[in-house]
Amino acid sequence: MKAIIAATLLGVIMMFTGLFVKDKRQVVMIAVIAFLALLGITIWEVQDASSAAPAMLFNNMLRIDSYALWFNMMMAGCTFLYVLLMGKDIMRVGNHVAEYFTLILFILCGIFLLTGYNNLLMLFIGIEIMSIPQYILAGADRRNLKSNEASLKYFLMGAFTTGLLLMGITLLYGATGSFYITDFTFLRTDALNPMALAGILFILISFVFKVSAVPMHMWTPDVYDGSPTAFTAFMSTIVKAGAFVGFLRLFHIAFGSLSEHWMLIVALITAATLLVGNLTAVFQQSVKRMLAYSSIAQAGFMLFAIASVNASAWQGMIIYAVAYSVATIGLFSVLIKMKDYTYDGFNGLAKKQPALAFFTTIFLLSLAGIPLTGGFMAKYFVLNAAVQQGGLLWLVIFALLMAAISVYYYFRVIIAMYFKQGEAEMAVEINSGDKILLGITCALVILLGVAPHLFLGSI
Amino acid sequence: MNAYELIFWLLTVMAISCALGVILSRNPVSSVLFLIATFFAVSGHYILMNAQFLAIVNIIVYAGAIMVLFLFVIMLMNLNADTEPQKNRLVQLAGVVSGGILFLVILAALKSSTNNMLEQTATDIGLIKNLGKTLFTQFVLPFEIASVLFLSAMIGAVVLGKKGEDAGA
Amino acid sequence: MPIQYYLFLSLALFSIGIMGTLMRRNAIIIFMCIELMLNAVNLLLVAFSKMYNDPSAQIFVFFSMVVAAAEVAVGLAIIVMMYRKVHSVDINILNRLKH
Numbered sequence: 001m002k003a004i005i006a007a008t009l010l011g012v013i014m015m016f017t018g019l020f021v022k023d024k025r026q027v028v029m030i031a032v033i034a035f036l037a038l039l040g041i042t043i044w045e046v047q048d049a050s051s052a053a054p055a056m057l058f059n060n061m062l063r064i065d066s067y068a069l070w071f072n073m074m075m076a077g078c079t080f081l082y083v084l085l086m087g088k089d090i091m092r093v094g095n096h097v098a099e100y101f102t103l104i105l106f107i108l109c110g111i112f113l114l115t116g117y118n119n120l121l122m123l124f125i126g127i128e129i130m131s132i133p134q135y136i137l138a139g140a141d142r143r144n145l146k147s148n149e150a151s152l153k154y155f156l157m158g159a160f161t162t163g164l165l166l167m168g169i170t171l172l173y174g175a176t177g178s179f180y181i182t183d184f185t186f187l188r189t190d191a192l193n194p195m196a197l198a199g200i201l202f203i204l205i206s207f208v209f210k211v212s213a214v215p216m217h218m219w220t221p222d223v224y225d226g227s228p229t230a231f232t233a234f235m236s237t238i239v240k241a242g243a244f245v246g247f248l249r250l251f252h253i254a255f256g257s258l259s260e261h262w263m264l265i266v267a268l269i270t271a272a273t274l275l276v277g278n279l280t281a282v283f284q285q286s287v288k289r290m291l292a293y294s295s296i297a298q299a300g301f302m303l304f305a306i307a308s309v310n311a312s313a314w315q316g317m318i319i320y321a322v323a324y325s326v327a328t329i330g331l332f333s334v335l336i337k338m339k340d341y342t343y344d345g346f347n348g349l350a351k352k353q354p355a356l357a358f359f360t361t362i363f364l365l366s367l368a369g370i371p372l373t374g375g376f377m378a379k380y381f382v383l384n385a386a387v388q389q390g391g392l393l394w395l396v397i398f399a400l401l402m403a404a405i406s407v408y409y410y411f412r413v414i415i416a417m418y419f420k421q422g423e424a425e426m427a428v429e430i431n432s433g434d435k436i437l438l439g440i441t442c443a444l445v446i447l448l449g450v451a452p453h454l455f456l457g458s459i
Numbered sequence: 460m461n462a463y464e465l466i467f468w469l470l471t472v473m474a475i476s477c478a479l480g481v482i483l484s485r486n487p488v489s490s491v492l493f494l495i496a497t498f499f500a501v502s503g504h505y506i507l508m509n510a511q512f513l514a515i516v517n518i519i520v521y522a523g524a525i526m527v528l529f530l531f532v533i534m535l536m537n538l539n540a541d542t543e544p545q546k547n548r549l550v551q552l553a554g555v556v557s558g559g560i561l562f563l564v565i566l567a568a569l570k571s572s573t574n575n576m577l578e579q580t581a582t583d584i585g586l587i588k589n590l591g592k593t594l595f596t597q598f599v600l601p602f603e604i605a606s607v608l609f610l611s612a613m614i615g616a617v618v619l620g621k622k623g624e625d626a627g628a
Numbered sequence: 629m630p631i632q633y634y635l636f637l638s639l640a641l642f643s644i645g646i647m648g649t650l651m652r653r654n655a656i657i658i659f660m661c662i663e664l665m666l667n668a669v670n671l672l673l674v675a676f677s678k679m680y681n682d683p684s685a686q687i688f689v690f691f692s693m694v695v696a697a698a699e700v701a702v703g704l705a706i707i708v709m710m711y712r713k714v715h716s717v718d719i720n721i722l723n724r725l726k727h
Contacts, residue, residue: 121688124692128695128698132702135702135703145713145714149721152706152707152719152722153722155699156649156662162662162699163666166669167672169688170672173673173676174635174672174676177676
């Protein structure tokens with residue numbers, strides 16, 4: 001709860017900063033302090049949680065358990081890292097720097113609601129608080145037509161799925177007479193109302209859109225490609241993790257007892273997402289667009305946590321969310337410094353910027369799931385959850401096959417950097433501060449791969 | 460057929476025909492007017508179901524604020540001419556077919572899901588007093604959190620709509 | 629009045645909204661069809677509220693209006709921004725992003 005209040009208040013403070021502080025650099029400095037404060041508050045909240053019993057707040061609107069607190073802390077940490085790495089790039093997007101940071105804080109507020117909701121109304125408001133600022137951020141670069149188009153496309157599709165989500169919630173209410181997700185546990189398989197099933201289906205479709213899984217993935221490459229790179233990095237990582245944790249809570253806590261009804265659908269969606277995401281990523285020429293498709297493919301792996309209804313899935317979700325977010329944010333922060341976003345733009349980077357090329361390699365290895373990196377551990381956790389669940393072995397084998405394909409397009413960047421001749425041109429100067437930050441990010445990726453239990457706490 | 464049922468069917472026919480008018484009329488301004496008429500029909504249904512306060516709020520917020528905003532934008536852009544290019548027939552047909560199939564499938568699935576009757580007796584849950592009590596006790600947290608939503612919408616309108624930044628594009 | 633009648637009316641309005649979003653090319657009309665979908669859901673919520681004699685569904689309608697209002701503010705700003713650039717609200721121009 002403190003985290004939600006803090007995110008809102010810091011957002012308001014950030015908004016007024018834009019009014020009084022004209023120097024963009026100072027705004028970024030204040031933003032870094034604000035995100036550090038938010039991280040501190042989430043850590044404090046984790047320390048402060050006296051018992052394992054979840055706190056029921058405001059007439060059971062929120063149910064904040066230790067998992068929610070821990071996830072909040074991880075997301076606040078990732079966002080802090082993101083702001084450190086990309087603060088200067090956000091500064092270059094447009095004139096309203098303080099407002100961009102405000103919107104990011106509000107998005108975090110929405111994510112904190114999604115980690116702790118206990119009522120479908122809170123889920124609905126949380127998703128909207130998370131989505132509406134994203135439409136704005138996607139269109140933040142107003143001089144760029146592509147950014148405008150991305151914003152309009154994202155907005156129209158997002159508003160449409162809002163309608164579907166509302167329909168789902170309403171049908172579910174019609175079947176049960178309650179908005180509290182803990183009340184749905186009485187939905188029994190034997191006497192299931194078709195209205196409840198239709199509601200679950202509508203909600204599933206809207207979540208599939210939010211996490212950009214096939215078949216609702218069509219917007220993803222265009223929106224991620226068109227949005228300013230600084231915000232694509234945020235939208236494709238932390239926001240996606242937030243949507244996933246909302247998805248996980250609803251389908252495991254509320255509909256866990258009905259899993260035999262939706263398990264097969266989710267498994268098929270997972271398979272389709274892995275297939276489409278990985279195969280299309282192979283054919284991309286731009287690294288930014290490749291990362292958009294790779295984010296679809298990675299969503300396929302995160303869907304394993306939804307498909308397996310057990311405790312390991314919850315652990316896997318945290319590890320996957322953090323490992324994927326950290327590596328992708330690091331990769332985007334390198335990409336944004338390049339002049340040319342195609343593979344050829346990376347030619348010869350290793351000669352020119354050896355440190356940068358090395359860090360990029362680590363991030364790519366992590367995304368491909370090579371051992372000793374966070375990505376490997378993340379994939380291990382979610383696939384392990386699926387194996388424990390049983391009945392999903394075909395999907396696990398399929399996922400391993402797809403992970404092998406993903407190695408191809410991630411390694412293309414590495415090959416371009418190390419083995420191709422060329423003049424990789426940078427759009428901005430790299431100073432030692434950037435390198436130190438990237439080094440820390442790299443260390444986090446390795447640490448995740450070596451000691452993932454540090455990132456699980458007592459979960 | 461008593462007066463209650465008569466009003467119900469009148470409003471239903473009005474809602475559906477006006478909704479069809481929204482999607483079929485070529486002129487955007489008449490689309491807006493059809494949509495406002497649909498909202499009035501829906502408000503009429505709210506009154507039939509003893510949700511008087513919502514009926515008024517529906518008209519004030521939707522017809523009075525949201526649709527006026529639409530109308531402003533359409534008129535500012537001078538879209539009131541029938542200039543919209545049509546999608547090709549096949550795409551339109553696909554749209555109608557998929558919407559129709561969705562309707563029929565859900566209709567068939569939910570045909571027998573409930574057989575509750577809505578009583579025609581008056582209830583007072585739709586009155587301001589009861590709604591206010593519920594809103595400010597049980598639902599006080601979403602009420603407060605909704606302000607974040609409005610704040611971000613406000614920021615969005617400023618960030619995206621403010622003039623003077625596009626020069627040089 | 630059986631609750632089904634309201635269910636069918638609401639689903640009919642919802643489907644008309646979906647048809648509209650799929651059929652039209654004008655971004656503003658598409659947005660209006662989405663508003664129509666939200667209104668159909670609101671109608672159903674009120675009917676269920678009457679059925680269960682529970683005010684919380686009516687409160688939910690308030691929040692769906694809140695969200696609709698916020699979306700309209702942002703959405704129309706986006707459409708206006710787009711219109712200033714290309715002097716059109718035809719969504720077929722969005723296909724350019726594919727390249």
